[in-house]
Amino acid sequence: MSNLLAEIQEAVINGQAPKVKELTQAGLDAGQTPQEILNEGLIPAMKIVGEKFQKGEFYISEMMISARAMYAGLNLVKPLLIAQKTESKGKAIVGTVQGDLHDIGKNLVCMMMEGGGYEVIDLGVNITSEQFLEAVKEHSPDFVMMSALLTTTMESMAKVIQVLADNGLRDKVLIGIGGAPVTQRFADSIGADFYASDAGEAVSKANSLLLER
């Protein structure tokens, strides 16, 4: 790995947005491809950040400032990747389920998935099963990821899975769920493909499931 990519990684982990921007520009000017910067600089750095967060070595604030730094680089390479029609490694639609307006956990997942190299479609909060269904039809994602923070709204997750099944789309997507009251046991009981206890784990589980598929 070039020295520059190592420096980009270090600057992302340290949360230095201006430095990441500067290094990314320098890399592009020196002929590094946007793919290299993304796949060997920004993404591995966010992987390390996610792991540190999962282990409790990083606090949320540290993950947030790293994400800001990652975006400083991503915003430079993204238009180039789009211009080249480069495929992302996978697509995820993410939303907080119907009746639930909590967005913080859902936003962290969006951020970390994007930092993990995925194309993310953020549906927002209070998303009905019909809206999830429409989004799956429209975007053909690899993942459907749902968040709920209330014991009363968790049940909506089962409804989304049911509606996808009724429309013959259940097996086209991998379904992940999370949120404070959600557990692995609950995920098993409603037939979700995976449960993640935090945003870092959401990405690592998405990665391993994508490899298996």
Add this chain to the structure above:
Amino acid sequence: MLVIGELINSSRKAIAQAIEQRDKDYLQNLALRQADAGADYIDVNAAAASNEIESMIWLVDLIQEVTNKPLCIDSPSPAALEAGLARCNKSAMINSISAEKDRWERVLPLIQKYKPKVVALCMDDSGMPETAEQRIRVADVLVGGLVAAGVSEDDIYLDPLVKPLGVNHEFGMEILLSTYALTHKYPRVHVVSGLSNVSYGMPERRLLNRAYMVMGIAMGMDAFILDPLDQTIMSTLAASRALAGQDEYCMDYIAGVRSGKVKA
């Protein structure tokens, strides 16, 4: 100033387990200790228990066996709120109503029937509030609607909904400015806050919770959902009340010190 003792909440693992195992002694002891430590209301939340309504009734009964303190019936489910309220032998508090259409329509009749004090969350169907202006806009709807339904302003406790500081370093000031604006617009209405959300995901959470409470009191917060067994927080509360001019001649502060409950 009003203190709601937060410990009997099923989202805490030990409580969920005690509810499942019907460990009455443990829960009664916890209620009693919170009352002795100075809680004005004892929060009762069974939302994470396998049978919420049955567990709520069981909890309300067992707590009322050991203390005369009123209860704060806490649930996102209107059915569980009603089950708890119907069981209370004195005027209670509920946590909560909001301006979300469905919740408003289902919880308001309970408020009219049982006349509890009301925690009202400053959120509506458009989502969690982002700014002081949004909170005031929702508070206008809540206060206007509750007063029109016959609730006294003095029984309304607006919760401005604090968000985790770790996610955005401006969330602290956002909630403080919201509190200031709410208390000035509605001087007879109360402002309540839980202490623990602000520190979510941060180290040394109790320290942040404490600082948040002190700053909140300065801005006009006058009710807290907290752990009354934490002597540091209760002592800090007594000192902050005195400093905010809510303790005539500082008598409660002095009495607290003499009894050994308030300590530096």
